[in-house]
Amino acid sequence: MGSSGTGRLEAFSDGVFAIAATLLILEIGVDTTHGRSLGDELTHIWPSYLAYATTFLIIGIIWINHHHCVSLMRRVDRPFLFINLLLLLTVSFMPFPTKLVAQYLQKPGEKDAVIAYAVTMLLMACIYNIWWRYARGDRRLISDAVSNASLDAVDRAFNPGVPSYGLVLVMAFISPLAAVIITLALAVFYLPSAALFERSG
């Protein structure tokens, strides 16, 4: 298409973000066939709630950032559509490692589960960086009206992503539970921060 508007890119991406986030709940279940009461079981599966909330917030943050970045673009091109597709492939993969964390945390295999989770997040953060660098390099896809300061603000906001998930991956080898809690904390503290977008209003 040479170039094209951003409308349907947003529609398809929004769809994938919303569906991936909403599917997460399907992986949560209870098992009362072993004699535990339902009330006990609902307490016992707290790792499922932790995994659900963490991934839901991360997908929400990605969506908000995706939303903001696309709003700075005047067009998309074919290589960008391809990178965007890889990003969405990673996002829609997330329910799988989330299910692993929900099922294995505090059980044998929890380290492998959290490593798979951290690797997915790290991969997503790397693809997201490539996605942004492609769009922003030489202002390739950026609207003329957008100031360089706005682009720098996005750069600064994206910089901590890869190291943060790298840290989570390292933590997964030391304490799988701590690694998941750190991921949740990163999401909760990062999200309300207005630092990223203050300058681009």
Add this chain to the structure above:
Amino acid sequence: MGSSGTGRLEAFSDGVFAIAATLLILEIGVDTTHGRSLGDELTHIWPSYLAYATTFLIIGIIWINHHHCVSLMRRVDRPFLFINLLLLLTVSFMPFPTKLVAQYLQKPGEKDAVIAYAVTMLLMACIYNIWWRYARGDRRLISDAVSNASLDAVDRAFNPGVPSYGLVLVMAFISPLAAVIITLALAVFYLPSAALFERSG
């Protein structure tokens, strides 16, 4: 983004509402391996239909109200996006307690199932109140063209939410079945009421 239009907030939110409502059906199943005929089983699983219809209508009501409230806003800001994300996290969690009600109503564990259901609804109602109060406080996100009477009408409509679900939670301890039926009745009677929006047309 400092401020931003409401378009993609609506797209993402609509997506989550529609998906959460439509996923509910996946949790309904029949089991004819114990010698019951399919016809008997289809009658026997009436709690599944009750849970399905109740949650579907509640999500529909939330969607209609969300729709109306966002139409009063001229912009969204970052804290609001965060609160909206928490609201969606609660909405997309609903298929889980709905499945619990479908599976455990009229069986051992039904009280725990309905308590989990009522707590989720109560939490959702609280977050929804915070969501609205944030947007409406000092007319922070409200369009200039919207009258104070319109905002008051929304306030009045939202006031019964938290006490209603609190009542449902209390009822869950006395009669789980009654608690679910009251929830359905609240939804059915509340929805067609034109009281909320008559003044804001």
Add this chain to the structure above:
Amino acid sequence: MGSSGTGRLEAFSDGVFAIAATLLILEIGVDTTHGRSLGDELTHIWPSYLAYATTFLIIGIIWINHHHCVSLMRRVDRPFLFINLLLLLTVSFMPFPTKLVAQYLQKPGEKDAVIAYAVTMLLMACIYNIWWRYARGDRRLISDAVSNASLDAVDRAFNPGVPSYGLVLVMAFISPLAAVIITLALAVFYLPSAALFERSG
């Protein structure tokens, strides 16, 4: 809202239609634990393909007609939102009886499965009629630019719906397989017909 544009009604409805149609595939599975080869099993589960295609086309037809009818409206009101919600509740219920047909056709219980399927379709057709009659009565929600001939064309197109599904329900008692095939035939023959919309272009 007194009255309101049709944009978000369409967004939410389109979402439910698209999701309900796409979820159908999740109910299809194979079971090769009983010694049958995968190739044989893939042939053996033809009722699943039949059920999938039939319901998918029916949801598609409902979507096309919904699309057309809403395009004739200038606004929606609160009772209409409620009826629309009941319609969507029925549509998003469809994966359940579809799964029943896929699992039980040609097996004990097939009559009950197809009756459940036909009752769902009949209920949907009734609600759809109410939905349309409400919007069209006194031209309550209809755009001024729409001719009465266009409305009559929709009436004529909707008239066969309830009797057709009534016939399917009767057939379910005589021959469940024939009832499903008739449903598919109705969808295939009905859909490409240009009769409905020729006059409303």
Add this chain to the structure above:
Amino acid sequence: MGSSGTGRLEAFSDGVFAIAATLLILEIGVDTTHGRSLGDELTHIWPSYLAYATTFLIIGIIWINHHHCVSLMRRVDRPFLFINLLLLLTVSFMPFPTKLVAQYLQKPGEKDAVIAYAVTMLLMACIYNIWWRYARGDRRLISDAVSNASLDAVDRAFNPGVPSYGLVLVMAFISPLAAVIITLALAVFYLPSAALFERSG
């Protein structure tokens, strides 16, 4: 509707594409009840990752091409809506053969699984060709502003589709694994190619 804009066709189609792609992940699961560690199991299920990535990229390509082709149209008509529905029926069927490949590759039954996969892709490619030929024949649905060179570019891009999937089907009989890898390679090499749309900018 005689004729109609393309907006809601795109909304419904985008929804189906996004949902079908995102549902794929639900079919991936691990089984550690046979004594294998989770880490080993996560390596062992590589066919699931291969099947997931391949189908996700194919759906993404179809979506991008669909997006491009619809952007060339000024209207849709009823027969086109029907063909589009058949196309979506095939796309939303994809999670099923993808699950088969994920479950059976490198196991007894892999040939049948990959044949089912290739037949689905071939069918989809055929319907896609019909879809495009209908829209483009006599420029039936094409905007006046679109040059014939743009249409020829789409023709050239679509030509390899059916033979490619025919080749994959033949390969499925010789080496199921090779057939899947070829499908992935076709997707990866095809997607970033700018050949299709360079001339139509």
